[in-house]
Amino acid sequence: VNLGVGESLTLVVTSDHDDEIHAHGFEVEGRLQAGKPSRITVTGSQPGLYEVETHKPPLRLLMIAVR
Numbered sequence: 379v380n381l382g383v384g385e386s387l388t389l390v391v392t393s394d395h396d397d398e399i400h401a402h403g404f405e406v407e408g409r410l411q412a413g414k415p416s417r418i419t420v421t422g423s424q425p426g427l428y429e430v431e432t433h434k435p436p437l438r439l440l441m442i443a444v445r
């Protein structure tokens with residue numbers, strides 16, 4: 379996913395188990411409750427390539443390229 383500096387992106391994520399979602403580089407974290415959609419919003423600031431992952435277990439969901 380590409381994101382311009384100053385642009386925002388909202389992700390809606392539904393997990394089948396309780397988990398945490400973490401957008402590295404943006405330092406945005408959210409709690410995922412089994413079966414319930416959760417949303418996090420990130421805003422591009424520093425150009426780079428950043429990972430969005432869950433923690434239980436560690437799972438890469440997507441990469442965000444800020445340009």
Ligand SMILES: [Cu+2]
Pocket residue numbers: 400402431432433
């Ligand atoms: Cu993390």
